[in-house]
Each structure stands twice: as structure tokens, then as C-alpha cells.
Amino acid sequence: MAEKVLMKGNEAIAEAAIEAGCRHYFGYPITPQTEVAAYMSKRMPKIGGTFLQAESEIAAINMVYGVASTGKRVMTSSSSPGISLKAEGLSYLAGADLPALVVNVQRGGPGLGGIQPSQSDYFQATKGGGHGDYRMIVLAPASVQEMADLTMKGFDLADKYRMTAMILADGTMGQMMEPVEIKKPENQDFDKSWAVTGTKGQRAHNIVNSLFLSPEVLEKTNFERYERYAMIEENEAMAERYMMDDAEICVVAFGIAARVAKNAIVEARKSGIKVGLIRPITLWPFPKKELARAAESCHSFLSVELSMGQMIEDIRLAIDCKRPVALCNRAGGIIPSPEEVYAKIAELAKNGGCDK
């Protein structure tokens, strides 16, 4: 086992990406993710990789498209307003079935918003952001260790399914330091026979493209893509269960919100309230089965989010609205305190699941 070192979450993402074989990074600085780019600018030249600070986010994502077309591991990172600028490129990557890793260290919005932590890009990440029918695999780390581990996993999933994987972190995860072990990636062979690498006169041309003017052909690409998405929903959903075995109230939270919720749950347990946490690690695919199972034994749900309530919609869908789902949220860069979450849990315990 490698030695644990103290790293910022943003640095852990960068180092894990390099360890995973990423040698091409294109980005543009924006708080609170700039350390990813800074780290890459130091490391990439020393290992024969490419670090390029593009003239804009739009340029960066299109450079990602270019490298991804050659089958090489490539990434970009940004924060909320920057991700909006990349949205066109995300759609094109999906349309051309290209693997890439995109990191969003979220800050408060909408607009330029603020620079403090937020989770209000949940919809953008899980429901689209760019145009057209497409999905991204969305991974939500809740520790610096997971910033590293999920970065590696993100590259693998992207290659496996030929699509974009997004790390959806927030300012806290990016800025905080925790001990982290950068693990060795598993050696996996991924089919890259589609990549544009030069035919050398030996094979037919590969074409990477997202333009299909024939509706029949375009429809077929969409249907085929969604068959792949169905496989991902079946096989790749991940969640952490915490104190769920006898829970009557199920808190659902990801990233920093889950960390805060755990403090509140520990306190609530001391007061005899049977409460647990399901922490989605993949936001798409959403861990629907885990939640449906919880709906059989819990009388109510509580979504803790740093947004006006976005994931709460997916919770309701996952449990077919069988149980009431309450919301405990702060927005604009403010993180709910454990006391606020505790108060909401206590309220649900008292009312037996009736929110009001």
C-alpha cells in the first residue's frame, strides 16, 4: 500500500488522472477548481504530457473532443459557469460516442453566482446541460480519497461505455485536504478500434462525427446509445448505506451534504431516532433500487442538498412517491449545519413522516 499523503481534493483528482494514464489536460482557470489546472501545469511537462490553458472553456472542451477522437485519455475541469460554456461540447462528445472525463467543482449559481460550494448543477449534470438525448455518468465524491478513486473509475467507465464521465464535486471537496492514497489503476483493456489514429493503409477509415442528417440513421444511433445507457443503469449504480439496517427515516445526500448529514445522524441516533443515510456515489445512474428498498421500511425520506432541491425529484421518482420526501437545503454557497439537518430529522421523527 502506498503511503497516505495530505492533498487537496483538486490535487488528488489531478494526480489520480495522471496515474490513470491521462496525458492530456485542457482547461481554463476558475475558482474553486483552479488547483486541478495548476497541478497539471506542473506535472504534465515532466511526464511527456500536454497541459494547455485554452483561450476559453469552449476551446478547452473542443480540444478534449479532438484528443478523445484518437482514443487517448483526456480531461478538462471547471466550475459551474465554465461547465455551462462547455455544454455544447458535452453534447458533441455524446453524439460522437467519445470517452472523456470532465470535472465540475461546483460553486453557487445561477449566472456568475459566487465562489462558495454548491450542488446546484445537479440537474445540469444528470439531466443534460447540452442539447439532445444523452447522458453522462456522474460521480459524486464525498472525500479526498474518493476524489482520487472516482477519477480513476471515471476514466474506466468512460472508456468502457464510450461516453463522458463527470466528477460532480463542490468547492469544499476541491479545497479541503485529507490523507489520500493514490492507488494503482487496474489494468483493463478497452476497445479503441474506433479511434482516429491513421489507417497506415491497413484498414478502412474510422469516422468520428456527431452529424447524421438522415433521421433514420440518427434515430438508430439514439436507440443504440440508450441500450447502452440501460446497461449502465442496471450495472453501475453505486451508493453507500450508513446506519440503514433499522432506519425508519432515510436521509439522502451526496458529497459534502452527506458528510454534514452523518454528523446529524450520529446525534439523532443518540436521541433514539432511527435514522440512516443513503449516499448516492453515482448520481447518474441514480441508485434507484437502493432507494426503492428503503421505501419498504422507512416511513419518510429527507433530501439534504446545497441547492433549491434538485435531487429530491429523483428520490421521489425512485420510490414512486410512496413515502413523503422532505427537503433540508441551503443555497448560494451556504452549507447546512449539522444542527439544521438534525432539526429536520427530529421533526420528521415527531410527525411520523408528515412534513407539515
Next chain:
Amino acid sequence: MTNEYLIAGFGGQGLLFAGKFLVNKGMMEGKEVSWLPSYGPEMRGGTANCSVIISDDPVGSPIVSKPNVLMVMNLPSLDKYENDVKAGGKIFVDSSLIERKVQRTDVEAFYVPATQMASDAGLTGLANMILAGKILKELGEFEDEEAVAASLKKVVSVKHPEMYEKNLTALKMGRDY
């Protein structure tokens, strides 16, 4: 056992570094640790702070809202955080920068003229480490001097090895005050 530190003052006083030193020491002792800096607009000219948690148990929220150790290097920080400290907690005040005393009577207050001491000793800029040394002493964590030195060595920049001795001197000044 969990110690939650809040280290606050002006940007540029080395608050984040002091926190990094403490958290690294915790990690080297096998504890669960987290370090979270403020990075907001207040960094530019106003108050800066960092949250450090060192615990025997996995760290939940990395945000310290009720510290049991508060280190302050300017008056706005003492004004802002004094009432957040847990009863029985400890407040470490740079008394060369903060004239007033701690108002609360249910906490222990320690006054160290750290900025003046650093300046007098030719260690300008290391008041942060004088206070960190005092914190370690009062928490009973300075007994193993080698562990303190080893932890410091890890966090001092490799580009400025000469800073190691100066930082160690500052830590000891705090311990002995």
C-alpha cells in the same frame, strides 16, 4: 477523542500553514484528519480561516462551527468566533495584535504576544508557529519533540529548507512562553 480547531486572522499570517502543520502531525500519528481553508472573498483583505479536525473516528463534516480550540490573530476573528467555542474549550490570542481580553468565563484563554515575539527574535512572519507551539503545549502534544519536528519537516517547502529551523525555533518559543 476529537479536537476541532478553528484558526483565524488576516490573510498572509500563515494561518493555513499552521493548520497544515497541525493536521499533518495528526495524520502522522495515525489519526483521522481534515483541513478546510476559507477561500472566499474574505481572503482578499478581510479574515481568513481554516478548519482542522483531528479525531480517533472518521471525520464527518470538515467544517468546524463549534471549535474546542480557537486560535485568533486579529480582532474581527475573536469578535466573530469567541461565542462559537465549546464550553471548556481553549482560545489562543495573539495579544500583540488583539488588545481586548476574552469575555467568556467558561473557556480557557491564553495570551501570547506572538507577533511581537517573532519580530524581536528576527522571525517575522512566524507568529503563527509560535501560537501553534503554545497550542501543542497546552494540549499536551509537545512532549514528543521528535514527532513535532518530523511533522514540521514534512510541511516545510523543499525549496526553502532553511525555514525548517526557523519554524522549529518559533514552535519552541510558543511552547516555552
